[in-house]
Amino acid sequence: MSEKNLKAPEADAQAGSLDSDVHGPTxxxxxxxxxxxxxxxxxxxxxxxxxxxxxxxxxSHSATPGANAASVFFSTEERAxxxxxxxxxxxxxxxGLGAKGANVAVFIDQQLAGPYGRAERWYMHGPWAxxxxxxxxxxxxxxxxxxxxxxxxxxxxxxxxxTGHFAALSGADQDAVLHGLESGDIKxxxxxxKAFFTMLLKNTVEGFLADPMYGGNRNFAGWKLVGFPGPxxxxxxxxxxxxxxxxxxxxxxxxxxxxxxxxx
Amino acid sequence: MATTLKPxxxxxxxxxxxxxxxxxxxxxxxxxxxxxxxxxxxDTVPDFATTQIQDELRxxxxxxxxxxxxxxxLTFRNTMDQTAxxxxxxxxxxxxxxxxxxxxHWNGQLWRxxxxxxxxxxxxxxxxxxxxxxxxxTIQDWGITYAELEPxxxxxxxLCGISGAAGNIQGVIQPGGNPFEGARQRGYPLPPLKxxxxxVLFDKAxxxxxxxxxxxxxxxxxAAYKNPLGVQMGPCTYCGYCEWFGCGNYSKxxxxxxxxxxxxxxxxxxxxxxxxxxxxxxDSTGKNATGVTYVDEQGRQFEQPAALVICCAFAQHxxxxxxxxxxxxxxxxxxxxxxxxxxxxxxxxxxxxxxLDEIMNPFMGAGALGQAIDExxxxxxxxxxxxxxxxxxIALWTTGGRPILQHQLPEGTPKWGAGWKKAMAENYLKSxxxxxxxxxxxxxxxxxxxxxxxxxxxxxxxxxxTFDYHPNEIKMSGFLTDKATLIAQAMKPRSLHAKPRIGxxxxxxxxxxxxxxxxxxxxxPKTSVVNKYLQSWDVPNVFVMGSSVFPQNAGYNPTGxxxxxxxxxxxxxxxxxxxxPGPLVQV
Numbered sequence: 001m002s003e004k005n006l007k008a009p010e011a012d013a014q015a016g017s018l019d020s021d022v023h024g025p026t027x028x029x030x031x032x033x034x035x036x037x038x039x040x041x042x043x044x045x046x047x048x049x050x051x052x053x054x055x056x057x058x059x060s061h062s063a064t065p066g067a068n069a070a071s072v073f074f075s076t077e078e079r080a081x082x083x084x085x086x087x088x089x090x091x092x093x094x095x096g097l098g099a100k101g102a103n104v105a106v107f108i109d110q111q112l113a114g115p116y117g118r119a120e121r122w123y124m125h126g127p128w129a130x131x132x133x134x135x136x137x138x139x140x141x142x143x144x145x146x147x148x149x150x151x152x153x154x155x156x157x158x159x160x161x162x163t164g165h166f167a168a169l170s171g172a173d174q175d176a177v178l179h180g181l182e183s184g185d186i187k188x189x190x191x192x193x194k195a196f197f198t199m200l201l202k203n204t205v206e207g208f209l210a211d212p213m214y215g216g217n218r219n220f221a222g223w224k225l226v227g228f229p230g231p232x233x234x235x236x237x238x239x240x241x242x243x244x245x246x247x248x249x250x251x252x253x254x255x256x257x258x259x260x261x262x263x264x
Numbered sequence: 265m266a267t268t269l270k271p272x273x274x275x276x277x278x279x280x281x282x283x284x285x286x287x288x289x290x291x292x293x294x295x296x297x298x299x300x301x302x303x304x305x306x307d308t309v310p311d312f313a314t315t316q317i318q319d320e321l322r323x324x325x326x327x328x329x330x331x332x333x334x335x336x337x338l339t340f341r342n343t344m345d346q347t348a349x350x351x352x353x354x355x356x357x358x359x360x361x362x363x364x365x366x367x368x369h370w371n372g373q374l375w376r377x378x379x380x381x382x383x384x385x386x387x388x389x390x391x392x393x394x395x396x397x398x399x400x401x402t403i404q405d406w407g408i409t410y411a412e413l414e415p416x417x418x419x420x421x422x423l424c425g426i427s428g429a430a431g432n433i434q435g436v437i438q439p440g441g442n443p444f445e446g447a448r449q450r451g452y453p454l455p456p457l458k459x460x461x462x463x464v465l466f467d468k469a470x471x472x473x474x475x476x477x478x479x480x481x482x483x484x485x486x487a488a489y490k491n492p493l494g495v496q497m498g499p500c501t502y503c504g505y506c507e508w509f510g511c512g513n514y515s516k517x518x519x520x521x522x523x524x525x526x527x528x529x530x531x532x533x534x535x536x537x538x539x540x541x542x543x544x545x546x547d548s549t550g551k552n553a554t555g556v557t558y559v560d561e562q563g564r565q566f567e568q569p570a571a572l573v574i575c576c577a578f579a580q581h582x583x584x585x586x587x588x589x590x591x592x593x594x595x596x597x598x599x600x601x602x603x604x605x606x607x608x609x610x611x612x613x614x615x616x617x618x619x620l621d622e623i624m625n626p627f628m629g630a631g632a633l634g635q636a637i638d639e640x641x642x643x644x645x646x647x648x649x650x651x652x653x654x655x656x657x658i659a660l661w662t663t664g665g666r667p668i669l670q671h672q673l674p675e676g677t678p679k680w681g682a683g684w685k686k687a688m689a690e691n692y693l694k695s696x697x698x699x700x701x702x703x704x705x706x707x708x709x710x711x712x713x714x715x716x717x718x719x720x721x722x723x724x725x726x727x728x729x730t731f732d733y734h735p736n737e738i739k740m741s742g743f744l745t746d747k748a749t750l751i752a753q754a755m756k757p758r759s760l761h762a763k764p765r766i767g768x769x770x771x772x773x774x775x776x777x778x779x780x781x782x783x784x785x786x787x788x789p790k791t792s793v794v795n796k797y798l799q800s801w802d803v804p805n806v807f808v809m810g811s812s813v814f815p816q817n818a819g820y821n822p823t824g825x826x827x828x829x830x831x832x833x834x835x836x837x838x839x840x841x842x843x844x845p846g847p848l849v850q851v
Contacts, residue, residue: 089680098685116326122353123333127717131349134770135340138349175681182679201680209667210321225685226692228627228667231318233513234501235628242461243622245693253319 069106069215073113073144080167081151082108082200088174089204097221099204107207107216108147117144139195143203150196153188154181212252219257220250266557266565272298272534275556275570277541277585280365281823282809282830283576284519284527285420288493289834291530293842298568299576300539300558302336303362307520312368312510314503320666324508327354329369331361331578335540338580339715340771342732344597350718350726356770357610357777358508359578363537364519366578366777367823371507371631371663372483372516374426375820376417376828378642379410379446384816387643388653397653398736400708402607403816407787407796408832410446416831417824418449421481424517425489425497427632428452428481442478444638457486457500462624462696463635466660469754475637480659481824482632483517493526504664506631516631539566542722544573544589544806553591553806559722571845572837575783575808580608582812583712583782584727592793592802595711597730603793604783605713607706608729609817611778612656612737614745614765616698617672618757623693626665634661640747641819642703652740656702656819658748665692672697675761698752700744701776704737706816712782732769741765778822780814785829787849795849797836798829804847807833 071079082105092098099105111117119142131138141149155165158177162169166177180186181197188196207216209223211231217223223230230251238246249256273295276283283299291297306312322328331337331354339348360366380387383405388397397403430451431441438451456479459467463479470477484500491497500515514521527533538561545554545567555569575582586592586604595606636659639645647653664670672695677687715728733741745764752760786792789801794813800806809830811822818825840848 090685091682093682093685096685096689119353121327121332121334123337123350124352125350125718129347129349132342132346134342134768134772135349135351136355136770136772137352178680204680206321206325206668210325211319214321223667226667226671226688228665228692231503231505232627233314233318233503235503235625236458236499236501238625239458239460239502239628242464244625245623246625246628253316 069103071109073117074105074109077155077165078148078151079105079109081155081165082147084167084174085178085200086204086207088171088178089201090208096225097218099208101218102208102216102221103218104204104207104216107210107214108203110215111203111206112144112147118142137195139191141191143199146191146196146199150188150191150193153190154186154196157186157188211254213254220252223250266567268567268569271555271569271571272296273570274298274572274574275300275568276574276576277544277556278302278365278575278577278581279363279519279535280360280576280578281367281519281827283365284367284523285827285830286574286576286809286834287533288523288527289831290837291527291533293838294532295842296532297534298570299533299535300541300556300568301363301535301537302540303360303537305535305537306362306364306368306510307524308510308512308514312512314512317509317512318503318505320668323369324666324669327358329360329362329508329510330354331359335721336361336581338727338729339718340729340731342730342768344709344730348715348728348730351771355772356775357779358774359581359777363524363535364510367518368510368520369508370518370823371661373632373634373661373821374421374424374481374483374517374824376446376448377410377818377820377825378444378644380643381818382406382408382410382413384653391643392648396647398734401653401734401736402706402708402791403653404607404784404786404791406815407785407792413825413828413832414446414449416828416835419831420824420827422453423491423493423522424483425454425485425491426452426481426483426517427454427457427479427486429456429479431478440478442636442638443476444641444644452481454486454489457482457484457630457633458502459635460502460624460629460633460662461622462626462662463633463660465620465696465755466698466751467635469751470635470637472754473750475639475751477635477637480632480634480636480661482630484630484632485515485517491522493523495522495525497521500630502628502630502633504627504629504666507663536560540722541577541585542588542724544575544585544591544803546589546591546803550590551803553803571805572841573806575806575812576810579779579810579812580712580727580729580782582808582810586783586793586808587712587714587727588724591800591806594713597709597711600708603789603791605711606791606793607781607784607815608710608712608731609704609706609780609814610731610769611776611817612702612704612733612741612765613775614700614702614741614748615763616745616748616752617674617695617761617763618698618752618755619672619674619691619695619759619761620755620757621694624696625693626662626670626696629662629664631663632661633663634659636660637751640744650739650743652736652743653705654703654736654740654819656700656740656744658698658700658744658751660696660698662696667692671695672761674759698748700741700748701819701821702737702741702744703819704817705734706781706784707734733765738766776821778811778817780811780817780822783808783812784815785813786815789851795847797840797848798833799836799841799848801847801851805845807837809833
């Protein structure tokens with residue numbers, strides 16, 4: 001997908017291209033001809049964003065955009081855990097969509113399949129030591145590995161201490177488990193619970209509030225909840241209108257809600 | 265084996281602000297100047313285009329424009345009895361990588377240091393007595409005065425098209441400006457930026473509390489501006505994506521928007537990107553540099569001969585390069601001897617969040633759009649009763665409202681669940697944050713050296729940072745936080761949340777990219793790496809730029825002083841060194 005394939009959106013929308021180095025080989029024509037499976041394979045091989053752009057386009061056509069998007073990193077069980085956990089961290093309620101409606105699990109899945117999940121930018125050489133909190137993350141695990149290991153451990157803990165896997169527990173029980181992970185009161189077999197919880201919560205907030213082209217924040221759910229109008233470019237006329245609400249519709253980097261539906 | 269390349273007259277290691285300034289100044293001599301930059305080429309178009317740059321996840325959260333610890337990092341510990349461990353991902357500070365360096369992703373908060381900051385030890389001893397300075401505090405005078413630097417501050421103000429209100433023009437205090445600033449020869453080139461609502465409320469509250477607020481000096485253009493090099497800048501649109509992003513609008517001053525369009529056309533200038541300088545090479549006497557060794561993106565090693573080597577890398581990387589190249593005696597805190605790595609310092613910050621009844625529209629902002637008071641910076645107040653050295657400014661900045669990282673929540677808000685979500689909905693649009701930005705003094709046990717264990721991709725030791733906040737800084741920051749709280753209360757918020765800096769320094773949460781020291785400048789080779797012209801005492805054809813030469817850190821953002829020192833050094837190289845190469849200061 002490239003910007004020349006997007007019909008011009010309305011004047012104030014910010015449709016645009018992603019830069020060339022993140023497109024990789026998934027160029028404009030290939031995008032539509034790729035099968036879902038090969039697209040997902042591509043997501044593992046190439047920098048994620050270009051592929052996600054395609055995903056965003058595809059999802060805007062479906063009735064429940066992206067909600068059923070197949071996982072590119074998670075197993076079925078892992079996906080169920082993350083769907084359930086993120087739904088407790090940012091619940092769907094009357095006042096707006098939460099993590100589930102915003103497809104936060106899709107976002108995390110795609111992030112873990114990409115450079116972030118592989119800790120590509122991180123210094124990952126030993127020797128490994130626990131250190132003190134001020135020294136920061138010192139686990140040998142990449143984010144993807146931490147999720148995989150921790151989810152297995154949490155589910156095992158839930159089976160042992162509750163009635164089944166995390167996703168099958170009641171909301172109250174899930175909250176109790178999450179609090180136990182957050183405080184470190186729950187000891188996991190292989191990884192520090194607090195480190196996992198910290199990363200899960202951080203990624204959940206990211207998925208709720210990042211640009212929708214990354215798979216979460218569906219229909220700008222997170223931005224609409226807080227009142228962020230998206231990456232608009234010019235507030236010269238409005239910045240001195242003190243105390244007045246900003247009324248222009250929400251935009252994302254790929255345009256407004258539904259912009260992509262107007263493609264060819 | 266390294267391939268030896270054709271010699272150049274001057275080689276610059278790093279191509280951010282200081283490299284660009286030095287290159288622009290020194291190419292005027294007609295000499296050949298080569299800049300070696302470890303990162304990629306980047307320019308406003310296409311890299312910072314507004315159709316893609318306003319992406320908080322990619323740039324602010326996933327560090328899109330910053331250095332990658334996989335290639336460049338350091339190890340860290342608070343104290344000498346701990347084992348330093350690698351900074352595995354970025355956190356507390358965010359050095360840039362690529363053309364323009366951190367000058368691409370800074371906010372544009374452009375300050376001058378106070379006249380007293382440059383003579384802090386002698387001034388403090390004179391006003392408060394020698395015993396006022398703690399025994400382990402190794403602060404020292406810079407060997408240069410504000411008056412010597414003023415013309416160079418001015419040059420940079422006009423290069424960048426700074427928006428602001430002068431407070432002191434040639435000794436005459438100006439209404440609406442910072443009355444505490446050192447005398448400037450003329451006003452700012454552009455008027456202040458438009459004010460955001462929170463800065464208006466801060467301004468009124470600060471006045472009500474008896475202070476003299478002023479618009480923060482901003483390298484965000486408030487109007488179209490053509491700088492003295494003939495480079496055109498455009499007016500800021502207040503989009504709120506300055507810090508951690510490149511500006512797509514030619515409004516934020518960066519090497520790309522102020523210098524490079526002119527410099528890159530000069531025949532005697534060349535730039536090679538993705539070239540990692542690993543050593544400054546010395547001849548057999550160890551007193552003369554012959555050039556540098558670098559590795560390109562394909563892993564090929566080159567020797568680049570040069571008559572003059574100038575270190576223009578980010579602060580701590582200059583110290584690392586000197587240590588690896590065995591230039592200057594490494595600092596040893598146990599014996600208190602040596603100089604390279606000595607006097608590392610940083611910044612100490614805190615915040616007071618305010619939660620208001622009205623809509624603040626936090627997403628309308630600019631990186632240096634703020635209102636500040638300077639009553640408690642430097643020695644602008646009597647430190648006697650307070651019992652600490654240093655100070656800082658208190659400002660309300662509205663840099664943007666990027667929702668992942670830029671949201672404030674009232675004290676006691678749950679970290680997740682329905683309570684968190686409700687608080688997000690209620691407070692994102694109706695909050696602001698007052699920042700304190702404090703000095704950090706240098707100490708005997710705050711320093712840089714080579715790590716004994718961890719290695720980089722070339723097999724060289726990582727730099728090791730040993731640093732913690734000392735009681736002097738915690739006390740000073742608490743003092744500033746209390747004053748900020750007074751102003752916050754005068755804003756009549758529905759609630760406020762004071763967040764003082766307490767406990768040990770942690771490399772985890774972002775604080776500032778204001779790392780200083782390691783190559784301190786000064787008048788005495790026993791306590792400094794470079795002389796007042798930023799020239800190595802040991803190898804006179806090596807100069808060192810950047811905040812690495814600060815002997816301690818003042819209460820302001822460093823870029824203004826970094827740039828002024830670069831112009832000052834460029835003048836010395838052009839007018840003194842090149843006419844008679846050798847030490848510019850005799851001991």
